[in-house]
Amino acid sequence: MVLQTTRTTNQVTNPQSTDWGAIATELEKIVGKRGVVRRKEELLVYECDGLTSYRQRPALVVLPRTTEEVAAVVKVCDRAQVPFVARGSGTGLSGGALPIEHCLLIVTVRMNRTLKVDFDNQQVTVQPGVINNWVTQTVSGAGFYYAPDPSSQSVCSIGGNVAENSGGVHCLKYGVTVNHVLKLTIVTPEGEIVDIGAAVPESPGYDLTGIFVGSEGTLGIATEITLRILKVPDSIQVLLADFTSVAAAGQTVSDVISAGIIPAGMEMMDNFSINAVEDVVKTDCYPRDAEAILLIELDGLAVEVATNIQRVEQICRQNGARNVAIATEPEERLTLWKGRKAAFAAMGKISPDYYVQDGVIPRSQLPYVLKEIANLSRTYGYGVANVFHAGDGNLHPLVLYDNSVPGQLEQVEALGGEILKLCVEVGGSISGEHGIGADKRCYMPAMFSEADLETMHWVRQVFDPQGIANPEKLFPTPRTCGEAARAKAQQQFPGVERF
Amino acid sequence: MVLQTTRTTNQVTNPQSTDWGAIATELEKIVGKRGVVRRKEELLVYECDGLTSYRQRPALVVLPRTTEEVAAVVKVCDRAQVPFVARGSGTGLSGGALPIEHCLLIVTVRMNRTLKVDFDNQQVTVQPGVINNWVTQTVSGAGFYYAPDPSSQSVCSIGGNVAENSGGVHCLKYGVTVNHVLKLTIVTPEGEIVDIGAAVPESPGYDLTGIFVGSEGTLGIATEITLRILKVPDSIQVLLADFTSVAAAGQTVSDVISAGIIPAGMEMMDNFSINAVEDVVKTDCYPRDAEAILLIELDGLAVEVATNIQRVEQICRQNGARNVAIATEPEERLTLWKGRKAAFAAMGKISPDYYVQDGVIPRSQLPYVLKEIANLSRTYGYGVANVFHAGDGNLHPLVLYDNSVPGQLEQVEALGGEILKLCVEVGGSISGEHGIGADKRCYMPAMFSEADLETMHWVRQVFDPQGIANPEKLFPTPRTCGEAARAKAQQQFPGVERF
Numbered sequence: 001m002v003l004q005t006t007r008t009t010n011q012v013t014n015p016q017s018t019d020w021g022a023i024a025t026e027l028e029k030i031v032g033k034r035g036v037v038r039r040k041e042e043l044l045v046y047e048c049d050g051l052t053s054y055r056q057r058p059a060l061v062v063l064p065r066t067t068e069e070v071a072a073v074v075k076v077c078d079r080a081q082v083p084f085v086a087r088g089s090g091t092g093l094s095g096g097a098l099p100i101e102h103c104l105l106i107v108t109v110r111m112n113r114t115l116k117v118d119f120d121n122q123q124v125t126v127q128p129g130v131i132n133n134w135v136t137q138t139v140s141g142a143g144f145y146y147a148p149d150p151s152s153q154s155v156c157s158i159g160g161n162v163a164e165n166s167g168g169v170h171c172l173k174y175g176v177t178v179n180h181v182l183k184l185t186i187v188t189p190e191g192e193i194v195d196i197g198a199a200v201p202e203s204p205g206y207d208l209t210g211i212f213v214g215s216e217g218t219l220g221i222a223t224e225i226t227l228r229i230l231k232v233p234d235s236i237q238v239l240l241a242d243f244t245s246v247a248a249a250g251q252t253v254s255d256v257i258s259a260g261i262i263p264a265g266m267e268m269m270d271n272f273s274i275n276a277v278e279d280v281v282k283t284d285c286y287p288r289d290a291e292a293i294l295l296i297e298l299d300g301l302a303v304e305v306a307t308n309i310q311r312v313e314q315i316c317r318q319n320g321a322r323n324v325a326i327a328t329e330p331e332e333r334l335t336l337w338k339g340r341k342a343a344f345a346a347m348g349k350i351s352p353d354y355y356v357q358d359g360v361i362p363r364s365q366l367p368y369v370l371k372e373i374a375n376l377s378r379t380y381g382y383g384v385a386n387v388f389h390a391g392d393g394n395l396h397p398l399v400l401y402d403n404s405v406p407g408q409l410e411q412v413e414a415l416g417g418e419i420l421k422l423c424v425e426v427g428g429s430i431s432g433e434h435g436i437g438a439d440k441r442c443y444m445p446a447m448f449s450e451a452d453l454e455t456m457h458w459v460r461q462v463f464d465p466q467g468i469a470n471p472e473k474l475f476p477t478p479r480t481c482g483e484a485a486r487a488k489a490q491q492q493f494p495g496v497e498r499f
Numbered sequence: 500m501v502l503q504t505t506r507t508t509n510q511v512t513n514p515q516s517t518d519w520g521a522i523a524t525e526l527e528k529i530v531g532k533r534g535v536v537r538r539k540e541e542l543l544v545y546e547c548d549g550l551t552s553y554r555q556r557p558a559l560v561v562l563p564r565t566t567e568e569v570a571a572v573v574k575v576c577d578r579a580q581v582p583f584v585a586r587g588s589g590t591g592l593s594g595g596a597l598p599i600e601h602c603l604l605i606v607t608v609r610m611n612r613t614l615k616v617d618f619d620n621q622q623v624t625v626q627p628g629v630i631n632n633w634v635t636q637t638v639s640g641a642g643f644y645y646a647p648d649p650s651s652q653s654v655c656s657i658g659g660n661v662a663e664n665s666g667g668v669h670c671l672k673y674g675v676t677v678n679h680v681l682k683l684t685i686v687t688p689e690g691e692i693v694d695i696g697a698a699v700p701e702s703p704g705y706d707l708t709g710i711f712v713g714s715e716g717t718l719g720i721a722t723e724i725t726l727r728i729l730k731v732p733d734s735i736q737v738l739l740a741d742f743t744s745v746a747a748a749g750q751t752v753s754d755v756i757s758a759g760i761i762p763a764g765m766e767m768m769d770n771f772s773i774n775a776v777e778d779v780v781k782t783d784c785y786p787r788d789a790e791a792i793l794l795i796e797l798d799g800l801a802v803e804v805a806t807n808i809q810r811v812e813q814i815c816r817q818n819g820a821r822n823v824a825i826a827t828e829p830e831e832r833l834t835l836w837k838g839r840k841a842a843f844a845a846m847g848k849i850s851p852d853y854y855v856q857d858g859v860i861p862r863s864q865l866p867y868v869l870k871e872i873a874n875l876s877r878t879y880g881y882g883v884a885n886v887f888h889a890g891d892g893n894l895h896p897l898v899l900y901d902n903s904v905p906g907q908l909e910q911v912e913a914l915g916g917e918i919l920k921l922c923v924e925v926g927g928s929i930s931g932e933h934g935i936g937a938d939k940r941c942y943m944p945a946m947f948s949e950a951d952l953e954t955m956h957w958v959r960q961v962f963d964p965q966g967i968a969n970p971e972k973l974f975p976t977p978r979t980c981g982e983a984a985r986a987k988a989q990q991q992f993p994g995v996e997r998f
Contacts, residue, residue: 120753120863143759167701176701178709179678194950200859200892202666202675204930204939205947205973206955210677210709231759254619260642260730304803360699364619393699431703440703448704451693455961456705462957474704 018082018102020059027062027104030072035110037061046087046105050152051095053409054438058085058099065110067185067193067223074221075191077104083468084189086221088128088157092164093356094437096216100472106221108159114138115224123182123199125226128159132166135227144229147174150433151344162222165214167433169265169297169340172391174230176433178213185224186212189464199226211459216435217470219463233299236264237309238333240325241316242290246270249292250366252319253390256296257363259315261308264299266391267340268292270370273347273385273398277339280346285325286339294390295340297333343387344398351383351400355409357416358434359423361393372422373397380415382408394432395423421446436474444476517581517601519558526561526603529571534609536560545586545604549651550594552908553937557584557598564609566684566692566722573720574690576603582967583688585720587627587656591663592855593936595715599971605720607658613637614723622681622698624725627658631665634726643728646673649932650843661721664713666932668764668796671890673729675932677712684723685711688963698725710958715934716969718962732798735763736808737832739824740815741789745769748791749865751818752889755795756862758814760807763798765890766839767791769869772846772884772897776838779845784824785838793889794839796832842886843897850882850899854908856915857933858922860892871921872896879914881907893931894922920945935973943975 027036037043038060048055059082064070077084084104087097099105111127114134118124119142124135132153135146149168150156156166162184167176174180183197197209212219243249249268256263269277274286274293286293296312298305313324327333339346347354361369370386373395377384388396397419401408420430420443430436430443444453457475460467526535536542537559547554558581563569576583583603586596598604610626613633617623618641623634631652634645648667649655655665661683666675673679682696696708711718742748748767755762768776773785773792785792795811797804812823826832838845846853860868869885872894876883887895896918900907919929919942929935929942943952956974959966 120757121861122756165701178706188954192950194954195948196951196954198928198946199926200861200928202664202859202891202893202931203928203946204713204935205943205952206714206958207677207706207709207712208951208954208958210706211958213706214703215705231757234759257621258619258730260733301803301806303806304800307800307802360697360701362620362699392701394701427698429697429699429702432701436703444704447697447702449694451687451691452695452707453704455687455693455695455707458961459705459707459710459958462954462961 018059018080023076023080023082023104024060026076027060027073030076031062031064031069035063035065037063046090046099046107049087049090049092049095049097051093051098051437051439053403054095054098056099056101058105059102061105061107063107063110067187070106070187070221070223071191071193073104073106074187074189077468078190078466081466081468083471085470086159086163086217088160088163089131089155091152091156092160092435092437093358094164094431094435094439096164096435096437096470096473097160098438108157111159111223119144121199122229123226124229125224126158128157128162128222128225130158132156132158132161135229139229140232143232145232146180146227147230148177148180151341158225158227159222162213162225163215163217164433164435167389167394169267169389171433172266172389173262173264178210180228181209181213181225182228183226184209184212184222186220186222188220189466189469197226214435216437216474218460218474220469235302235305236297236299236333237305238327238336239296239298239309239312239316240285240293240336241296241321242287242293242323243319243321244291245320246292246370247367248319249294250370250390252294252316252321253366254363255315255319256312257391259311261298261311263296263312263391265295265297265389267295268386268388268390269340269343270386272383273343273387276346276350276385277343280349281339281342283335283339285336287323290322295336340387343385347385347398347400351402353401353403355399355401355412355416356434357395357397357399357419358432359395359420359428359430360432361395361423361426361428363393365426365428366390366393369395369422369426373419376415376418380411382412382415389432392432393428395419417443438473441474441476517558517579522575522579522581522603523559525575526559526572529575530561530563530568534562534564536562545589545598545606548586548589548591548594548596550592550597550936550938552902553594553597555598555600557604558601560604560606562606562609566686569605569686569720569722570690570692572603572605573686573688576967577689577965580965580967582970584969585658585662585716587659587662588630588654590651590655591659591934591936592857593663593930593934593938595663595934595936595969595972596659597937607656610658610722618643620698621728622725623728624723625657627656627661627721627724629657631655631657631660634728638728639731642731644731645679645726646729647676647679650840657724657726658721661712661724662714662716663932663934666888666893668766668888670932671765671888672761672763677709679727680708680712680724681727682725683708683711683721685719685721687719688965688968696725713934715936715973717959717973719968734801734804735796735798735832736804737826737835738795738797738808738811738815739784739792739835740795740820741786741792741822742818742820743790744819745791745869746866747818748793749869749889751793751815751820752865753862754814754818755811756890758810760797760810762795762811762890764794764796765888766794767885767887767889768839768842769885771882772842772886775845775849775884776842779848780838780841782834782838784835786822789821794835839886846884846897846899850901852900852902854898854900854911854915855933856894856896856898856918857931858894858919858927858929859931860894860922860925860927862892864925864927865889865892868894868921868925872918875914875917879910881911881914888931891931892927894918916942937972940973940975
């Protein structure tokens, strides 16, 4: 790509010279006095998202209510050449909503209205600050639900889900956020309002919805989002199987899929996680001596679920499952899921801190990769709990450490990097559903060639010629992907030095 | 978008001054003498694709065999600033592979190898010239198949499917081509080889696979394509129901989906089509006095299919179906499908020519839109047969005419334009699966705002700064979307004059 431009990205005004007082006054004219946060102690609330090891106070926070207000606010940034970062509920785990120094943080929390519900065509249009769970609550009376279900679904926002292309337990069968977004109204980094996608699934021209979903706030802000809703399935059953080896559980995952069965969810927990959960949550369902358990949820027509659950049970037993429990009633299902849902919180109780990694591997590599993670855990001397979406190979190793001990965070991050390296080596990906954000951008060159990244860079340039939309995220840049980070990445990924 | 560039698109060398003899010699060095077609009478074979009303002989045709050969060929075009058009089997219905004057046509017919089969991870990697059907043939022995099934699947190429984001009968349940492409190796219009996507479904960064699939050859040429394959379902049944009104059949389609049933395919044929098919194919299954028939295919587990087919039958009868026939055995299924599969060919037998339109509407608008199409048919005085993918609202009205009568083609195209206008008015799309190509680009402003199209234009510019990849396709341009075409479009879509 040799496109020459008369402007270069990141050519932002010297941040020291920005007159934030004047900007605050302009913003107050757009959103009202109560829509702008200026006081330092109030700004502290916004200094990090769910990745709390990175912190930075923004210069100002603005709380718009409508597409037009967002467009007007972004135009202020464009004119003043100041960077902006969009933030939903701030639950992201990769630092995608982390402010940068001297930026405006645009928080969508007041954009919390459902704009349209169309049961005939199975669609709902919402503002970005609407909480994931609310969508299902809005439509459940008519027998519908919204499928993507990140663990944080009771607090995370749809806007954040769109930015990060969020997944969840049920994405094995139903796909991630991008598979459920039909249409978007976006505000580009120049403050233009653009509609992308269509109310019908197929639309000609370039698929800009596909490129926008998962772009982590670097191409603009989605201000109206039309989502596909699904009919609640006729029947749901959950199966819990326990195994004396991780390899046997991994083989079961492969065999279920190979049998042509696509469970609604298929989750694995290892012995470390099982014990952590039983220590804290006391479900009394998860056998402490099992090397791994699988939780497999099937949904669909009652006869289909009843038949498939028998087939899944048989596959589990063929792979040496010791016990298989099946829950058909809602309360029984909740009991089986309780430990899995509380797993991250449980880690927080048994360890002062934990670091969640997020990588994807081809399913066939599960046994090998889990064995290698166990080796890395021994080498580095940190416990690693594996609780993850086994069906689509989306690993979530949780590395336990103590942030108050100097040097532990750095070691744990290095261990996380080794796990990502492993994922890439077996043909996988450095992020499944948490995004790249501030956290993993130095690893992008491990997965993408220079030409690949250059292509993405030019796409970004099209939307954001001034480079003011969530800069220092997603892509490695010489300025911010600093010496230390690069040295670390180089050590792990010899190809990285070209960036 | 105000990105300024030092080059503008379509700044191609004066075509008259191109030394095609020298280019042919260069190309022969890359692909060998037999890989270049120079003789005028041989070039005639390539002057059109499936949209035969547009014809243009290319300057030269080249037949590469590998990614590297394609890259070298494209670099020749880039250096000489000559436009190129990629062509697979040439079965497209929107003129996407139509040559332009003074272009090089790059034909992928020799790129017909399957590069990798990975049953464990349910993936197949092929070259673009591989025929759609071959993919299923390659993997069917192991119990797999490739889901997207355009009617032309026995002759159309995977490369063409990727360019047009092709659909088919089974796309209602399984999605279109983009939902089945995991990874691509592409040659950009500057001759660079870039890998996009990943072998695992989720990949960070911008979703360039999503943007490339359906870009109609304007962003480069896919030279290696990794496709997802699915397990062959346990059971398949087909139901034929006949109705005394189109509205009742349309309501049945809505009711089936609202009941939470997603058939593998749900096709509708109107009275006109039924009689045309019975005249020609003589299936003896389609009642000539029915106003509409529905063909509904269900697949899945045997118990699930058996239960759902009963539910579908009940929904048909509740909506006034006179007869419902169910085929469980493969030969019976083929008999029911025979007329539908032969419908386009049947039109060719009862009318000298036919013009296929391709638009999408929200399912809930089916009865209204079909009534309006009947009105338009009367107003214009041309028969319109409706044979289409009812489940996803993808209409294929076939307008019958006689190309030897001067003026008929123009009238029929105007009628087609009115149908598209109707689709857009009810919130639909101007193309479901055939693409925009040369045929419908003047209608793009009816569906997209100036800002939307400008955004797409800049994305194109990123990949193709010289504007040499399939120019004069997909987007309206002042130069080629000439006065006559614009006048016609303006008449139908008052907003169009801004282009």
